[in-house]
Amino acid sequence: MSPQKNLSIRDFGAVGDCLADNTMAFHNAIEQAGKNNGDKIIVPAGTYLTGPIHLRSNIDLHLDAGASIVFNDNFEDWPAIKSRWEGVECYGYSPCIYGEKLSNVSITGAGTIDGRGQAWWKEFKRRKTKGQTQPESARDKEFAKLNKDTDLSDCGGGGISSFFFRPQLIQFNNCSNVLLDGFTTRNSPFWNTHLVYCSNVIVKNTTFQNPQDGINGDGLAIDSCNGVKVFDCTFDVNDDCLCFKSGIGKDGMRVNKPCQNIVVKNCKMLRGHGSVVMGSETAGSIRNIEISGCSFIGNDRGLRIKSRRGRAGTVENITLNNITMNGVGCPIVINLYYECGARPEEIAAFSDRSPRPITETTPCIRNIKITNVTADNAQTAAAFLLGLPERPIENLLFENVKITMAKDGKPARPAMAFGIKEMQGQGIIAEFIKDFIQRNVSIK
Numbered sequence: 001m002s003p004q005k006n007l008s009i010r011d012f013g014a015v016g017d018c019l020a021d022n023t024m025a026f027h028n029a030i031e032q033a034g035k036n037n038g039d040k041i042i043v044p045a046g047t048y049l050t051g052p053i054h055l056r057s058n059i060d061l062h063l064d065a066g067a068s069i070v071f072n073d074n075f076e077d078w079p080a081i082k083s084r085w086e087g088v089e090c091y092g093y094s095p096c097i098y099g100e101k102l103s104n105v106s107i108t109g110a111g112t113i114d115g116r117g118q119a120w121w122k123e124f125k126r127r128k129t130k131g132q133t134q135p136e137s138a139r140d141k142e143f144a145k146l147n148k149d150t151d152l153s154d155c156g157g158g159g160i161s162s163f164f165f166r167p168q169l170i171q172f173n174n175c176s177n178v179l180l181d182g183f184t185t186r187n188s189p190f191w192n193t194h195l196v197y198c199s200n201v202i203v204k205n206t207t208f209q210n211p212q213d214g215i216n217g218d219g220l221a222i223d224s225c226n227g228v229k230v231f232d233c234t235f236d237v238n239d240d241c242l243c244f245k246s247g248i249g250k251d252g253m254r255v256n257k258p259c260q261n262i263v264v265k266n267c268k269m270l271r272g273h274g275s276v277v278m279g280s281e282t283a284g285s286i287r288n289i290e291i292s293g294c295s296f297i298g299n300d301r302g303l304r305i306k307s308r309r310g311r312a313g314t315v316e317n318i319t320l321n322n323i324t325m326n327g328v329g330c331p332i333v334i335n336l337y338y339e340c341g342a343r344p345e346e347i348a349a350f351s352d353r354s355p356r357p358i359t360e361t362t363p364c365i366r367n368i369k370i371t372n373v374t375a376d377n378a379q380t381a382a383a384f385l386l387g388l389p390e391r392p393i394e395n396l397l398f399e400n401v402k403i404t405m406a407k408d409g410k411p412a413r414p415a416m417a418f419g420i421k422e423m424q425g426q427g428i429i430a431e432f433i434k435d436f437i438q439r440n441v442s443i444k
Contacts, residue, residue, distance in 0.1 A: 004060075005039045007032060009048065016046015018070060023051040023077075033059050038104065043067040043111060051077040052167075055099040063111025063183050071096045071169075073119035075139060080146055083173045084196045084223060085165055086155040087248030087281035089255065091146040092165030095194070099172045106179035107170070113185045115169040120189035121215045127162040135163045154249030154310075155341070166190035166216075176200050184209060190216050192237065196223040197257060203230045210237040212271075218243050219272065224257035224284050230264045241272040241299070244289060245281040246313060252283025253312050253360070259284065264291040271297075274304035275328070276320070280338045282313035282363050292321045300412070302331040302375065306338040307363040308350050309388065314364040325375035330414035331403055332373075332383040334365060334393055336432075337417040351418035355389040366394040373401045379409035380423050382443045386415065387432035399439040 007029055010016075014025035026041075030053070033039035038058025045066030053069070055061065063069065081094040096115050099105055107113075135144040140163040169188035172178050174197040181202070185192050186209035193208060195201055203220065210217030219235040222228050223245040235241035246252060246259040269275035275296035278286050296302045302325050305315055325331050342350050349356070365387065375382075382403040387393035411424040427443045430436060 005036060006042055007039050008042045008044060010044060014048055016044065016048050016067070018047035018049050020049065021051070021072070022048045026050050026053050030054070030056055030059065043069060043109070052079070052094045053097045055097065055102060055105055057102045058104045060106045060108055063109035063113070065110040067109070067111035068114055069111070070114045071116055073116055078167060080142060083171060084247070087245060087283070088150065088152055088155050088251045090150045090152060090165070091143055093167040095168040095171035097170045099175050102172070102175040104177045105172070105175060106181065107183060108179065108181045110182050111184075113169065113183060115186070115188040117187045117189040117214060120166045121213070124164060124166065124215055127164055132162040140164070151250065153343070154251065168192070168194040170194065171196065172198050174198065178202070180204070180206050182206065186210060187214070188217055191218045191221050193219070194221045194223060195225050195228065198225045199227050201225060201228040203228070203233060205232050207234045208237055208241070210239070212238045214238045221245055222259060222262060223281075224255065224259050225262070226258070226260050228262045230262070231266055233267045234270070235267065235272060236270040237272050239272060240274040240277040240304070241269040242267070242276050244278045244286050246284030246286050248281040248283055249311060249361070252281060255284060257284045259286045261288045262290070264289075264294065266293045269294065269296045269299055272299050274301045275299045276302070277304040277306070278315050278318065279306040280308065280311060280340070282307040282311050282315055285313045286315045288317045290319045290321070291323070292319075294323055296323065296325040296328050298327045300329040301333045301415070302328045303333065303370065305334045305365060306416070307336055307365070308338045309356065309363070310346075310350070310361045311363050312361040314366070316365070316367045318368045320370045321372055323373045325373070325378070327377045327379070328375060329379045329412055330381050330384050331375040331378050332370060332385070333415045334368070334385045334387070335415040335417045336363060336365065336388045336393070337386055337419075339416050339418045347418070353389065358390050362388070362391050364391055368393075368395070369397045369399075370401060371397070371399045375403040377406040377409070378403055379406055380412050380414040381426035381429050383428045383430070384414040385428070385430040385433055386417055389432050392432040392434040394434045396433060396436045398437070398441050401440075402442045404444045
């Protein structure tokens with residue numbers, strides 16, 4: 001390999017005035033770097049408007065301080081790409097920054113990546129309000145044709161039914177040796193940063209942001225990956241902050257790739273639906289996850305594990321250690337009656353509190369260790385733990401856990417579970433659990 005060169009995006013005609021279209025400048029720089037078998041592409045200070053960016057192996061996309069990449073919101077500029085969308089392999093709009101089957105690829109620097117998602121959210125709201133369930137536009141019909149042999153019925157509420165497969169801000173698909181370091185991401189049309197089928201990934205010193213009026217703005221989704229380290233990151237999003245997923249239902253079982261061997265340290269999670277979340281896409285299993293030294297502030301839930309009948313998979317060997325929380329709605333949630341995205345004809349089976357036969361699609365949650373956790377000003381309940389009667393949560397440890405409920409906590413639902421109403425100031429709510437051990441636990 002020849003020595004890596006520094007290529008400035010401006011040398012390829014880029015203009016950082018937030019007006020000029022820099023799509024071809026990024027494309028040409030990446031092509032040149034690819035011919036050189038890998039270069040560092042420098043984005044100097046300025047605001048660079050562009051369409052989708054598709055990276056290549058051995059490239060470092062580096063954003064200097066004061067640099068911002070801003071993506072256009074002309075839907076026609078976004079080609080169809082097959083990846084995984086809400087747990088199912090299907091075609092959707094290309095992610096803003098995308099890499100497939102790459103190695104030794106990185107995004108670094110102190111700049112900002114802005115998905116300018118407002119137009120995408122507005123269109124999603126319009127379709128949802130209208131109740132659109134059939135393809136209307138030419139692009140809708142294109143996606144319907146591309147996905148005609150794909151069963152999308154297991155997907156959640158992100159837009160599948162309206163054929164509006166919004167782009168992730170950053171997605172690496174089936175890549176190895178990936179580094180994300182130092183930059184800020186914000187305003188993603190859909191999920192913020194999505195790692196799917198990747199190995200040997202480091203994410204550090206990175207900030208994930210989405211405004212409260214965004215839609216499906218999960219921060220970092222680690223999806224059927226093996227070997228990921230997440231250090232010193234900050235999450236301030238309108239949905240789940242840090243997510244672990246492994247596919248949904250039948251398609252996730254077909255792919256059958258676990259999300260495993262992941263370490264998370266010294267991160268801060270602010271104002272999300274969940275701080276650290278596992279599921280509800282659990283089909284390929286989620287295991288061997290260590291979270292330590294983190295702080296959760298103002299989230300609806302702290303640790304959030306969610307699945308339900310039909311979603312399959314095992315969530316196991318999860319360690320949450322040395323965690324502080326403040327103002328979190330419910331610090332610990334394990335919910336096997338997750339309600340979101342259920343079709344009307346499925347609700348009776350999914351919500352049934354009576355035992356049902358165990359099948360290959362019955363999820364399993366076991367071997368969860370929660371140690372050295374302090375949560376102040378909790379709002380709804382200290383913990384909400386709801387297993388299945390036919391397959392209880394198994395082998396759960398609380399040790400050195402101190403939770404103080406706020407006297408004037410805001411009533412809300414501790415979990416998005418069938419039949420659960422708002423509550424305030426409750427203790428540990430637990431049903432269908434086997435081998436639940438508590439040592440030095442204080443709930444006030």
